[in-house]
Each structure stands twice: as structure tokens, then as C-alpha cells.
Amino acid sequence: MLAPVLHILPLATIVRERTLPVAGKVLARLDQRVNPTDVVAEANYAREHVLLDVARTFGISANAADKLIKVNEGDRLPEGGLVAELGGMISRSIKAPRQGRVMVAGGGQVLMEVGDARVELRAGMPGVVTQLLPERGVVIRTAGSLIQGTWGNGRIDNGLMVNLLDKPDAVLSAERLDVSLRGSVILGGHVRDTETLRAAAEMPVRGLIVSSMLSSLLPTAVQMRYPILVLDGFGAIPMNTAAYTLLTSNNKREVTVNAEPFDRYNGNRPEVIIPLPVSSEPDEPTPYIPFAVGQRVRMRRAPHPGMLGTIANLPAGMSLLPSGLRAPAGEIKLENDTTVLVPLVNLEVVG
Amino acid sequence: MPTSLVQNESILAIEVGAAVTRAVLFDVVEGQYRFVAVGQAPTTAEAPFKDVGIGVREAIDSLQGVTGSRLLSPDRNLITPAQSDGSGVDAVVATISAGPAVKTVIVGLLSDVSLQSARRLAESTYSRVVDSIDITDQRKPEQQLDGIVRSRPDMVILTGGTDGGASRSILKMLESVGLACYLMPMEKRPMVLYAGNQKLANDVQELLGGHSGKLEISYNVRPSLETEDLGPASRELAGLVTKLRQRQIKGVDELYMWTAGNILPTAYAQGRMIRFLSRLYESSRGLLSVNVGASATSVAAGFAGELTLGTYPQFGLGESLGGLLQYTELEEITRWLPLDISPNIVREYLSQKSLYPGALPATRDEQAISQALARQALYLAVRALQKDFPASVRSAKPDLMPPLDLILAGGGVISDGASLGQSLLLLLDAIQPVGIMPILIDQNNLLPLLGVAGERNNYLPVQVIDSGAFIGVGTVISIVASANYGDQVLRAKLVYSDGTEARADVKFGGLEILPLPNGQTARLSLQPTSRADAGLGPGRSGTIPVTGGALGVVIDARGRPLSLPSDPVRRRELLKKWYYTVGG
Numbered sequence: 052m053l054a055p056v057l058h059i060l061p062l063a064t065i066v067r068e069r070t071l072p073v074a075g076k077v078l079a080r081l082d083q084r085v086n087p088t089d090v091v092a093e094a095n096y097a098r099e100h101v102l103l104d105v106a107r108t109f110g111i112s113a114n115a116a117d118k119l120i121k122v123n124e125g126d127r128l129p130e131g132g133l134v135a136e137l138g139g140m141i142s143r144s145i146k147a148p149r150q151g152r153v154m155v156a157g158g159g160q161v162l163m164e165v166g167d168a169r170v171e172l173r174a175g176m177p178g179v180v181t182q183l184l185p186e187r188g189v190v191i192r193t194a195g196s197l198i199q200g201t202w203g204n205g206r207i208d209n210g211l212m213v214n215l216l217d218k219p220d221a222v223l224s225a226e227r228l229d230v231s232l233r234g235s236v237i238l239g240g241h242v243r244d245t246e247t248l249r250a251a252a253e254m255p256v257r258g259l260i261v262s263s264m265l266s267s268l269l270p271t272a273v274q275m276r277y278p279i280l281v282l283d284g285f286g287a288i289p290m291n292t293a294a295y296t297l298l299t300s301n302n303k304r305e306v307t308v309n310a311e312p313f314d315r316y317n318g319n320r321p322e323v324i325i326p327l328p329v330s331s332e333p334d335e336p337t338p339y340i341p342f343a344v345g346q347r348v349r350m351r352r353a354p355h356p357g358m359l360g361t362i363a364n365l366p367a368g369m370s371l372l373p374s375g376l377r378a379p380a381g382e383i384k385l386e387n388d389t390t391v392l393v394p395l396v397n398l399e400v401v402g
Numbered sequence: 403m404p405t406s407l408v409q410n411e412s413i414l415a416i417e418v419g420a421a422v423t424r425a426v427l428f429d430v431v432e433g434q435y436r437f438v439a440v441g442q443a444p445t446t447a448e449a450p451f452k453d454v455g456i457g458v459r460e461a462i463d464s465l466q467g468v469t470g471s472r473l474l475s476p477d478r479n480l481i482t483p484a485q486s487d488g489s490g491v492d493a494v495v496a497t498i499s500a501g502p503a504v505k506t507v508i509v510g511l512l513s514d515v516s517l518q519s520a521r522r523l524a525e526s527t528y529s530r531v532v533d534s535i536d537i538t539d540q541r542k543p544e545q546q547l548d549g550i551v552r553s554r555p556d557m558v559i560l561t562g563g564t565d566g567g568a569s570r571s572i573l574k575m576l577e578s579v580g581l582a583c584y585l586m587p588m589e590k591r592p593m594v595l596y597a598g599n600q601k602l603a604n605d606v607q608e609l610l611g612g613h614s615g616k617l618e619i620s621y622n623v624r625p626s627l628e629t630e631d632l633g634p635a636s637r638e639l640a641g642l643v644t645k646l647r648q649r650q651i652k653g654v655d656e657l658y659m660w661t662a663g664n665i666l667p668t669a670y671a672q673g674r675m676i677r678f679l680s681r682l683y684e685s686s687r688g689l690l691s692v693n694v695g696a697s698a699t700s701v702a703a704g705f706a707g708e709l710t711l712g713t714y715p716q717f718g719l720g721e722s723l724g725g726l727l728q729y730t731e732l733e734e735i736t737r738w739l740p741l742d743i744s745p746n747i748v749r750e751y752l753s754q755k756s757l758y759p760g761a762l763p764a765t766r767d768e769q770a771i772s773q774a775l776a777r778q779a780l781y782l783a784v785r786a787l788q789k790d791f792p793a794s795v796r797s798a799k800p801d802l803m804p805p806l807d808l809i810l811a812g813g814g815v816i817s818d819g820a821s822l823g824q825s826l827l828l829l830l831d832a833i834q835p836v837g838i839m840p841i842l843i844d845q846n847n848l849l850p851l852l853g854v855a856g857e858r859n860n861y862l863p864v865q866v867i868d869s870g871a872f873i874g875v876g877t878v879i880s881i882v883a884s885a886n887y888g889d890q891v892l893r894a895k896l897v898y899s900d901g902t903e904a905r906a907d908v909k910f911g912g913l914e915i916l917p918l919p920n921g922q923t924a925r926l927s928l929q930p931t932s933r934a935d936a937g938l939g940p941g942r943s944g945t946i947p948v949t950g951g952a953l954g955v956v957i958d959a960r961g962r963p964l965s966l967p968s969d970p971v972r973r974r975e976l977l978k979k980w981y982y983t984v985g986g
Binding site for chain 2: 052053055056073074099100101102154155158162164201202265266267269284285286313314315316317318319320338339351352353354356372373374375376377378392393394396397
């Protein structure tokens with residue numbers, strides 16, 4: 052059976068596609084070295100539309116109205132710009148109610164897009180642009196440590212990481228956050244109250260990397276303007292030791308926190324990148340491999356969510372689990388030296 | 403090809419579920435189609451695999467391991483047709499429920515007529531309605547248009563107008579939809595199904611043909627105000643959803659080629675089978691099929707050959723669990739827990755499971771939570787569908803289910819249940835059926851596969867079902883009574899074929915089992931006290947033939963609707979007692 056791989060790697064080549072949600076303009080150049088906050092592409096999009104019904108306003112047929120329409124598809128109009136005019140003794144006209152662009156003109160109607168909004172796509176990680184995706188974005192390549200998580204609030208930022216963890220099951224509370232942490236990325240433990248999230252916002256911090264969080268905090272977490280990255284999931288889950296060791300050993304280093312939501316279909320997931328200088332390019336991580344004895348794995352669910360272990364045995368066929376279910380399973384020797392039987396679908400290989 | 407020419411072919415049926423992919427082999431044994439074996443593997447629609455073909459091949463590998471015959475060539479391609487050395491298969495069919503919920507905009511003329519038909523049509527597949535438009539919509543056309551663009555639908559269902567009836571208002575709404583489609587990037591334009599006034603078919607083609615991902619024009623779901631006919635449109639919708647999955651998920655294209663287009667959404671195929679069975683067995687009451695899966699809970703009911711189908715992604719036990727509390731209270735879930743588990747743990751379970759939809763309960767506590775969630779999800783899904791049952795279907799009371807002839811249940815949480823007793827109890831708690839009916843468990847989730855295989859060979863479903871492919875749990879007698887806890891409501895006597903007897907004095911609030919092994923029949927005498935209804939009418943006694951099952955004859959006198967004690971300790975004790983009664 053194939054195993055998904057959770058990347059917690061001290062050194063890897065990291066290649067990421069960064070794309071706009073709508074077609075736009077790519078600003079970065081090929082081979083350009085970028086910082087996480089550099090804008091690599093941008094797009095303008097209309098927030099709303101205005102439909103001007105020329106035929107109805109003038110009380111004429113659609114065909115007759117089309118002859119009176121003075122604009123064409125793609126025309127940009129100022130507020131008050133002439134859209135259509137009906138001649139005669141008393142001339143009547145239709146004007147653009149707001150500044151905008153003509154999307155469609157015909158059938159006796161004019162559709163304009165108005166309320167321009169701009170979206171800027173930031174690099175999100177330091178590295179080199181290795182590919183330009185026309186009208187969409189870029190591919191960026193870098194080398195460094197990579198630590199993947201399970202949930203993110205959709206924000207992205209970078210800064211100096213400050214470790215507030217003294218053990219994997221530490222709790223991060225608002226009292227631990229003082230003004231000296233302003234502008235830092237905080238490495239914390241389990242968060243169980245909204246006060247902590249709000250205190251971090253008041254600093255403000257540049258990011259929060261936590262082991263776990265109560266799911267009741269989700270509505271607050273998604274509103275925070277700084278990235279929140281949850282490594283191991285919801286509930287009181289200690290930080291997995293691989294992430295703990297790697298992150299705490301990089302205290303006071305510049306890190307990028309990309310807390311994009313876990314998208315199971317395109318594979319994007321929240322991750323921390325710690326750029327490192329390399330003399331030769333390390334390997335790109337493998338996304339999946341077959342389960343095998345000796346692999347280091349992380350438990351996704353109870354009885355020890357987040358805990359790491361080693362596959363001691365892979366019994367053939369279906370195994371009877373403590374829950375009473377039967378499923379392909381592995382005997383996992385956990386870090387606390389106990390051995391548990393775990394369904395393979397509840398495991399991911401760490402590597 | 404006529405059925406007579408293909409009736410001896412072996413058929414590989416593949417179900418690509420949200421969590422599990424199954425490969426099932428049907429073949430002819432002694433002149434009759436039989437279910438031969440099943441292989442399964444985790445579905446690989448999601449990252450890091452992003453190709454359902456990987457999971458399909460792993461499931462076929464697993465099937466090969468069971469049957470010993472080779473289905474895949476050394477280069478991992480399917481061997482077809484079957485070869486003289488016994489390798490390969492003659493034909494392939496497939497169903498798919500993997501993939502995100504289909505974001506759907508529904509458009510109708512009248513909110514309580516065509517828009518309701520559009521909603522029911524949307525619920526025949528894995529839809530999540532993100533916007534709806536009808537004649538009473540107070541928004542300006544451009545606001546409707548912006549609403550559609552912002553909701554980024556995968557599908558638009560257009561209904562409205564009786565054939566030859568109103569057209570002007572519909573055209574207005576169509577314009578908004580057409581403009582919205584035009585404004586979306588080409589590769590993201592929604593599929594569009596038109597099932598309204600047939601007089602407007604040409605206008606629809608002109609307005610939307612060039613601007614939609616794909617446009618299908620179907621028969622009107624409301625040919626007249628009094629008539630609703632969802633059949634042809636739901637068939638077209640199923641085709642569009644398959645096309646959408648081809649666009650969204652790598653590997654579905656290949657499956658489409660393997661199956662020569664014989665691929666359907668799983669819920670649609672499930673419904674197709676229930677309609678077929680309802681007609682075949684001329685069911686006087688109703689057939690109910692439930693499938694509790696990771697992507698959705700789907701419920702299909704067949705009454706007099708007519709299908710009512712509801713597919714509810716919001717009640718699926720996978721990704722959507724994170725949003726389940728929008729539809730129910732936490733206490734409504736925890737009420738089903740036989741173990742003392744904190745509500746906070748259940749809340750965290752919902753979020754954690756939504757991160758890893760394919761994960762399984764590994765501990766007793768997690769299994770208890772999983773079963774409690776399945777109960778509540780199925781309870782909600784059945785109640786949602788019940789509102790759409792035909793008007794001719796009557797219940798004894800508005801909050802009760804109508805009498806049924808059969809319940810057939812499948813889906814991971816039921817078919818993979820720790821015991822048949824657990825699965826039966828889950829079904830009784832969630833569906834709360836009334837009257838007398840057998841309950842079957844579809845442990846290999848064959849029903850939808852039979853639904854799609856039936857398109858290829860219409861003998862296959864009947865022969866496979868007749869061969870005993872489903873597990874009979876037993877015959878259930880569900881009693882409706884107004885009584886106090888502990889009052890006697892029924893005397894039951896089971897007379898076996900050898901003349902021996904088993905008796906039960908059934909008290910209100912109790913659950914009793916009279917053993918009757920699978921394959922055996924017996925005669926069951928029911929003598930209700932006062933006005934209790936054991937399925938023969940209030941207060942009416944009688945003797946009926948019953949068939950056995952894994953549990954036998956199960957008499958459920960716990961009350962309809964089922965009311966659980968508010969005291970948590972007492973409630974848990976009662977739940978444990980019921981679990982014990984059905985075998986743990």
C-alpha cells in the first residue's frame with residue numbers, strides 16, 4: 052500500500068507554484084531571486100457589474116437599441132461616460148454610472164465591470180524564479196528546511212523565529228507574549244484560548260507556529276491578519292518530535308510561514324520554510340512511497356495523534372483493531388517504547 | 403450490443419469512493435451471474451497521488467490476490483477482453499463519489515414549484531447549492547450575475563415554466579446566467595443543465611451554448627404544474643457530473659475509456675437500482691436504501707416504482723464533518739454515545755477527521771464517536787429525504803417513517819462496522835423504521851455497482867441479488883405504541899419449521915431478539931396489547947411468515963420516535979444494554 056509522505060526535512064530542494072486566482076500579469080522575471088514579500092504577479096478584477104438596459108430605457112427593440120450604443124467591448128469609461136444616445140427633439144442618453152470597462156455590448160444591453168480590485172501575489176518564500184506561468188504566476192525554487200503542517204489560516208509572512216517551547220506538549224498562553232516579540236514568528240505549543248491569538252495580533256507578530264489548537268478557536272484564527280500554522284491538528288496534541296527538534300534547533304533564524312489552507316486536491320498545505328545556503332542542490336522530496344518496515348511514521352489519529360514511531364511489522368491482509376474494525380494495519384513502535392496496531396490509512400511516512 | 407450476446411461476459415465493476423476504491427468481479431457461475439470477489443485500496447484522488455488510477459490499480463491488485471487470476475498486464479494496463487488463459491475481463495463499469503461537492507446554482511421560475519424541482523434534481527447527486535434564483539428574487543439582474551460569478555459554480559441547473567407556458571421571465575433569468583458564464587474564465591465555466599419549458603430550448607442553446615463548460619438540454623422537470631418528472635433530467639445531470647469529474651480529477655478520463663462510458667455517480671447508480679427493485683418486486687410499500695459514506699450520505703426510496711433520491715454531502719463522514727455542527731447540535735451527536743466521552747473530544751474529532759477523511763477509528767472511543775456521528779448524519783439525511791416522499795406515501799404520524807418493505811444499507815461505516823449487531827442498531831436508531839421489514843447489509847457496497855452494471859447487462863443485478871450477495875441481518879418488527887416505559891406492548895411467538903417455539907413478552911422501551919438463522923423461515927405470531935401497532939395495524943394481531951438472518955427476528959419496542967433519557971448516566975446504560983442485546 053502507498054503511503055503519503057509528510058515532509059519534515061532538515062534540507063531539501065523546495066519547488067512551489069505560486070498562482071493568481073484570476074488571470075493577470077506576471078511581474079517577476081525568469082531567474083530572478085525573490086524574497087517572500089516580493090510581488091511576483093498582480094491582477095485587476097471587477098468586484099461587481101452594472102447592466103445597462105438600453106432597449107428598455109429607451110422603450111425600443113433590442114436591434115434598434117444596438118444602433119444607438121456608442122461603446123464597444125473592452126472600452127474603458129469614466130463615470131458619466133456616454134454609453135448610448137437617442138437623438139430627436141429632446142435628446143436622451145445613458146451614461147456610465149461608475150468608472151469601468153465594457154464587457155459586453157449587444158442585444159440592446161451593455162454590461163460593464165466596475166469597482167476594480169487589485170490582487171497582488173507575493174513570492175511567499177525566498178528563492179529563484181525558475182518558470183513563468185503566463186498570466187498566472189511563477190514557479191520558485193529554493194533550498195532549506197521544510198516542515199509541513201495540517202491547518203493554516205490562509206496568511207503568509209516571514210520573520211525571525213523565536214522559540215517559546217520548552218517541551219513538545221507545552222501550552223502557549225497570552226502571558227508568554229510580550230512586546231519583545233513584536234515582528235517575530237512565534238514557535239509555540241498548544242493554544243487553547245482566543246486571548247492568546249488576540250495577544251499575538253496586538254504585538255503584532257509575523258506568524259504563529261503551534262502544535263495544536265482547540266477547534267473552537269477556528270473562527271477567531273481565520274480572522275487573524277498574521278499567519279497561524281497548526282502542525283499536528285485539533286485538540287491538545289503535543290508537537291511531533293521531528294518538527295519540534297528541527298524547529299527548536301533553528302531558533303532565531305529567518306523563516307517563512309506559509310499558512311495556506313490544506314487543499315487535499317491540489318496538494319497545497321501549510322508549511323514552514325527555513326532557507327539555508329547549500330553548496331550542491333539537495334534532492335526534491337518524494338510525495339509518496341510504499342509502506343515498509345523501518346519507516347518513521349506519524350500517527351494522524353488516536354490513540355496517540357501526532358506521535359512518531361517506526362513500522363515494526365506489516366502483517367499481511369486485514370488486522371483486527373482495538374476498535375473492533377478490520378483493516379490493513381501496521382505494528383508501530385512508538386517513541387515511548389510501546390507498540391500499537393494502527394490502520395495504515397491513519398499513518399503518514401515522515402521524510 | 404443486445405444483452406443476449408453479452409450475457410456471459412465477466413464484468414469488473416469499480417467504485418471510486420471518497421476514501422476507498424473497490425474493484426468487484428462479477429462472473430457467470432453455473433449459468434448465473436455471481437459476485438465473485440472484491441479487492442480494495444485507499445482512493446487516490448487527492449494529493450499527494452492526485453490520480454484515481456493509482457488506487458484503482460491497487461484495488462485490482464488486491465482483487466487479483468483474492469481470485470488468483472490476472473487482470474492487469476505487466477505494464478499495469480487492464481487485460482480486456484478475457485483471455486483463454488483465464489486472465490482479464492470482458493467489460494468494465496464504474497461509479498464515482500470521490501471529489502469535492504459539486505457547487506451548484508439552481509434557477510427556477512416559482513420558488514415552491516420549479517425551484518423545488520431544481521433542488522430535488524440537485525440533490526440527486528453530490529451537489530451543494532451555493533445560490534438560487536427565482537422570480538421572487540429581489541436582486542437586480544447584475545446582482546444575480548455577480549452572485550453567480552462569486553460563487554464559482556461547477557454546475558447550473560435551469561428549470562422553469564411548464565411546456566408551452568411562461569417564457570419571458572425565464573429568458574430574463576437565463577440572460578443573467580449566460581452573462582455570468584461568459585464572465586468566467588473558459589476553463590472554469592460551469593456545466594449547465596436546462597430542464598425547463600421545452601419551447602425555449604433553442605433560446606437556451608443560443609444564450610448558453612457557447613458560454614458554458616457543457617450544456618445539456620433535457621426534458622422539462624415540470625411539464626405541467628401538477629406533474630414532476632425528474633428521471634430524464636437526473637440522468638443528464640449524472641452524465642454532466644461524470645464529465646465534471648473528468649475535468650477535475652486525473653484518472654477519471656482513463657476510467658471512462660476502460661468502461662466505454664459506463665460510469666455513473668455512485669448515488670445515481672444506487673437510486674437507479676432502488677427504482678429497478680421497486681418495480682421488479684412490485685413493492686406495495688417502500689424500499690429504502692441508505693449509504694453512509696465519506697463523501698455524502700445518500701438515501702434512495704422506491705415507492706410503487708418511483709424513486710426519491712437524496713444525496714447529502716453535508717452529512718458525509720469525511721471532509722464535511724468540519725461543518726456538521728451547522729446542521730445539528732453537538733448534544734444531538736453525543737446523545738448516541740454509550741461511553742462517557744467529553745463533548746469537547748467529539749468536537750475535536752469532527753475537525754481532525756475532516757483533515758483526514760480516509761482515517762479509520764482505531765480505538766474503542768473513536769469507534770463510539772464514529773458510530774454516533776453516523777447515526778446523526780443518517781438521521782438527518784433520512785428526515786431531509788422524507789420531506790420529498792410522494793404525497794401518496796402516508797405515515798401513521800407526521801414525525802414517523804412510512805411503513806417499508808425492505809431496508810438495504812451500505813457505506814463504509816455500516817459495511818465495515820465492528821459487528822452486524824452494531825450496524826443494525828445504528829440503522830434502527832437513525833432511520834427509526836415502523837412496521838415489519840427485513841434489513842439487509844450490503845457489506846461489499848455492491849448496490850451502486852449493480853446499478854451501473856445493469857446498464858451493460860440487465861440480467862446481472864437480479865441474478866447477483868438472488869444469489870445472496872447481501873447479508874440478511876433479520877426481520878425487524880418496530881412497534882408504535884403510546885405506553886409507559888416497562889408496560890407490556892406485545893406478545894410474540896415464533897414457530898420454527900420443526901415445530902419448536904420461542905416466545906417473548908415485549909415491554910415498551912425494550913429490544914428483543916428471537917433467534918432465526920439465515921436461510922430459515924418461521925411463522926411469527928404478534929399479539930399487541932391495547933392499541934400498540936406491530937405492523938399489522940393498531941391493536942391488530944396476526945401471524946406472518948418471517949425469514950431469518952444473522953440476528954434473527956428483532957423486535958424494537960423502544961418507541962417511535964425514539965426518545966432517549968435526558969440523564970446521561972441512565973442514557974449510556976440504556977445504550978450499552980441495547981448494544982449488548984444485539985451482540986455488542
